[in-house]
Amino acid sequence: MxxxxxxxxxxxxxxxxxxxxxxxxxxxxxxxxxxxxxxxxxxxxxxxxxxxxxxxxxxxxxxxxxxxxxxxxxDQDIIEKQRQKLIYQSLVAMYSQLHALNISDAKIKECLDDFLIKRRSENGKHDRTKKCLL
Amino acid sequence: MENTIELKNVSYKRNQRVILENINLAVQKGTTIGLLGENGAGKTTLMRSIAGIAKGARGTIKIKNEAGIVERKALVSYTDSLDGFSRGTKIADIVEFYSLVYTDFSNDKYRELSDFLDFGSDQQKLGELSKGMKEKLVISLTLARRASVYLLDEPFEGIDSMTRKKIVNSLIQWKSSEAVMVISDHYITEIAGLLDEVAIIKDDKLIAQEKAEKIREQGKSIEDFYEGLYEKGVQTDDELSKNE
Amino acid sequence: MTSFRRMNKVLLTDKIKTVGWIISAYIVVILLSLLPDMFNGNFFSKQWSAVLMQYAISWSWLATLLAFIFLTWLSEKVYTSNRYRLIPISDTKLYLSNILSSLIAFILVSLVEVIFVLIFYLFNMKQISTMLSSSFSGVGSRVWLLLLALVLVSLAGILFWWAMISLIHLLTTAISRALPANHQTLYKIIIYIVLIYIAIWMFNKLQAWISQLAYLQYMMYSSSVYTGPMWTALIMFVIAVVISAANIWLLNKEAETKQ
CATH class of the missing domain: 1.10.10.10 (Winged helix-like DNA-binding domain superfamily/Winged helix DNA-binding domain)
Structure with missing residues (x-):
């Protein structure tokens, strides 16, 4: 680590x-x-x-x-709350970085959609399983 | 909480030179503290004073409220560089010496440490060991004592990074949770994660003592903090010379 | 806390190891000296024990000297080495244990030397007793008393010299610590020379004083041949104790280990 x-x-x-x-x-x-x-x-x-x-x-x-x-x-509620928190934190980090580059919200949404489509097509090639360290 | 190490107004002079000036330091039970400073800043002398082998230190030094030198020596385990042993001494004989002389030395703990750090057979002679292997031996001997305070004097000096990592892990694994560990060094990236606190010594004085996480909470790394304090000092010196 | 017994064991182990080398070398040298006598047959005559003793005695001074030098060196190293000074034991106990272990090791060397004399004595008991009774007539059994006096003087002398050497060493360490860091070697040499000079001067004074005292003894008692040396031993011993007290004080307050 x-x-x-x-x-x-x-x-x-x-x-x-x-x-x-x-x-x-x-x-x-x-x-x-x-x-x-x-x-x-x-x-x-x-x-x-x-x-x-x-x-x-x-x-x-x-x-x-x-x-x-x-x-x-x-307690699944607590874990779910954590997941929401983590997603939100990651989005905030990404958003503030892009926002700092003066990229509009619409452009960000467009790029994100494109990105997700591209990823989906590549999924077959890459091993998606996450490595667990603990 | 109870202070394991307590230094009050500790000063030390040697060869007509002040080496420590009014050091005040309190370290709580269980703390791992980094003693940072450039070479010659007084780190080793401070450790020698705590261990009771530097003579003529003024002020009070207490380990678990004991001020007596013999009592302190019984509570403190200091990394000796083994210069007192001849190069032909077998590791096994050094271990035998330690287990005879220190009543808190645990042969089992030594075995675990030496197996983990893996510096080879105890039939090897001291003179045959590389610098890294010798440091591993010193660490094993020092940590095998069930002491209240461990003083590690520049344990990573001139050691390759693989060995350093191994030593760091041995420190994490074998330091008891009540013991205090003082690690001196002049660069810290590798051990930053190990430290609860840092104490910075510069020009014979202790200029700062701070909790590591508190420094990070301010968005600074320990390295920034350390270098910042050292640079600040240089500036004031410049200002002083301007004023003259 | 480390016990006096353990400290002794540790120090004695080291010193006996060193002394063991000296004893082995001593015996080897004696055997080598015997080689010519083995070839010319001297060694296989009735005189063999005398020949053996003769070599043993003639080499004994070297063995004694080497033992003294090495033991002194080992002892002095204890005071400036982290290896020993980190041990949780009082300076008094460390000092006493250091001297005691040196003494035991030194006696060991002396005993080996004495063994050769004993061999000679065992094989020539008759001649020796006749010789003793003729040349020391009247003294007779008191010859043992004289030997005892000799042993006591030697022991007291050794203790005195060890204490004195430690004093010079510790004083030099203490004084040089107070002097500037530059030219430390020069300072140390000068301090050593001055202190050694003072020590020898004092020793000469002391000797003169002791011989006067012995003379006084002679005037008062006729048996001074035995009591004289005893007095000398006692005085040397007392002085060694006084110097030792100073040494322990220096260890405690001034003399620190090398960095």
């Missing part, structure tokens, strides 16, 4: 784990690796991983079971 060094690492870890849950790499109800294993995987301090997990527990994405570890929530 590579992190950008100008955003808090615990936030990046949160995002990463949320991404893994949304993409289905980690199933609802599944147990997460231990803090130390995660720290090793990310090459970061255990305190940082702990902080990321703590935040996710507060947001109810994870559920901490005393003495047994951390589990992904089985």
């Amino acid at each position: 590579k992190f950008t060094d100008d955003v808090p690492i615990y936030r990046q870890i949160e995002q990463y784990i949320a991404g893994e849950i949304i993409s289905g790499c980690i199933q609802p109800g599944q147990q997460l690796p231990s803090v130390r294993q995660l720290a090793l995987q990310f090459s970061v301090n255990t305190n940082t991983v702990q902080r990321a997990l703590r935040e996710m527990i507060i947001e109810n994405i994870l559920e901490s079971r005393r003495g047994r570890g951390n589990f992904v929530t089985t």
Whole structure:
């Protein structure tokens, strides 16, 4: 895992784990690796991983079971809310980048449609399965 | 929370030169802190003072509230460069020495570390080890003690990046959650993820101590923060010379 | 905290290893010296134990000197090496353990030397007792007392010199730490020369004083042949203790390890 060094690492870890849950790499109800294993995987301090997990527990994405570890929530509403949040965040990032280039909303929509059509035709050639790291 | 390391007004002079000036530092239990600064800024002397092998440091140095030198030595595990052993000494003999002399040395922990870092047979002689292998040995010996404070003095100096990654992972895996780890270095990209806090030492003074995530929350990388502070210092020096 | 016993074990292991080399070399040299005698048959005569002892004694000074030099060197290294100074043990215990382990190793070398004399004695008991009773008539059994005195003086002397050398070493380390970083080697050489000069001057004064004291003894008691050396040993020992106290203070407050 590579992190950008100008955003808090615990936030990046949160995002990463949320991404893994949304993409289905980690199933609802599944147990997460231990803090130390995660720290090793990310090459970061255990305190940082702990902080990321703590935040996710507060947001109810994870559920901490005393003495047994951390589990992904089985509440589909929460996961769905996370998915919406992530989609929105990605769109905001993309939109603000294009907007900064002075591209009109109509043009953006047109390009996005073209892009999706093109992707669909290429789907057969590319392996679409996402690599799961956790 | 309880401070594991507490330094108050620590000053140190050697050879008619001030090397540390009024250092105040408090490090909480469980923290990994990077001690950053250029060569000659005083990092090693600060570590030697904490470990109790630099003499004549003024001020108070406490480890878990213990100020006595012998008590501190029992609580602190410092990376010794093994210069006290002759080049012909076998690794096995060095391990034997450590396990005899340090009551908190765990042979099991050493085995795990040395297997993980993989620097070969313990029948090798010290003089036969490459720089990277020797550093791996030093790290294994240092972390195999069940100490409260680990002082790693430039553990990545002159080490290739593969070895560096391996060492970083060993630090993540084998540091107990209560222990404090101080890592000194003069460049930090590789260890940035490892640090809870950074302390920056410049011209014999501790000029900053800050939480790593707090720096990133301000949209800065630790490197920016470190370099920013060093440059700022240069500017003030220039201004001073202008005023003269 | 590291115990005194463990510290001793560690230091002794190192020193015995070094001394083991010296003892092996000593025995090899004696055997080599015997080679000519084996060819001309001397060694296979009744005189073999005398021949053996003669070589053993003539090489013993070198073995003793080497043992002294190497043990001194190993001991002094302890005070400036992180390897030992990081160990959680008080400076007093470290110092005492260092001296004790050197002493044991040194005695080991002396014992090997004595073994050759003992071999000679065992095979020539009769002649020796006759010789002793004729040349030391009247002294008789007290010859053992004289030997004991000799051993005590040697031990006290060794302790004295080790303490003195440590004092010079630690003082130099302490003083050079306070002097500017440039020309450190030059400073150290000058300090060493001055301190060694002072040490020798003091030793000469001391010797003169002790011999006066021994003379005084002689005036008062007729048995001074035995008590004289005992007094010398005692005085040397007391001085060694005083210097050692200074050394421990220096270790604690001033002398730090090399970076």
